[in-house]
Amino acid sequence: MSMFKVDVGVGNMEGGDLAPVRPMVDTGAAHSMLPESLLTRLGIAPRRELSFILADGTPAIYGFGFARLSIDGEECPCPVIFGPEGNHLLGASTLEIFNLVVDPAGERLLPAEWLSLGWGGEL
Secondary structure, three states: OOOOEOOEEEEOOOOOOOEEEOOEEOOOOOOEEEEHHHHHHOOOOOOEEEEEEOOOOOEEEEEEEEEEEEEOOEEEEEEEEEEOOOOOEEOHHHHHHOOEEEEOOOOEEEEOOOOOOOOOOOO
């Protein structure tokens, strides 16, 4: 699997400046994770705590909330995990919200050609 970083802006849902971050794209992560200290500094507070299983199998509890993320000039509200220092991950929910797919060979994000909306027949 190809691992690469992308430029992302992160900010408070109410508006204001975006802080630049360079998270690692991690399609195995359900949500994006940014350091709790960064999110707190931006005025973003967790709405609740959630339990997770880390890649090595270790259970963990982290804060969960929403931030305004920007990728290639487009902004969307996205779920974020309040992680430890040094953890900058761009997870699957963010990719889906922005309608992006991963090009592992080119190490870049691309617009999805189409989205599956489920069964398209008549009821």
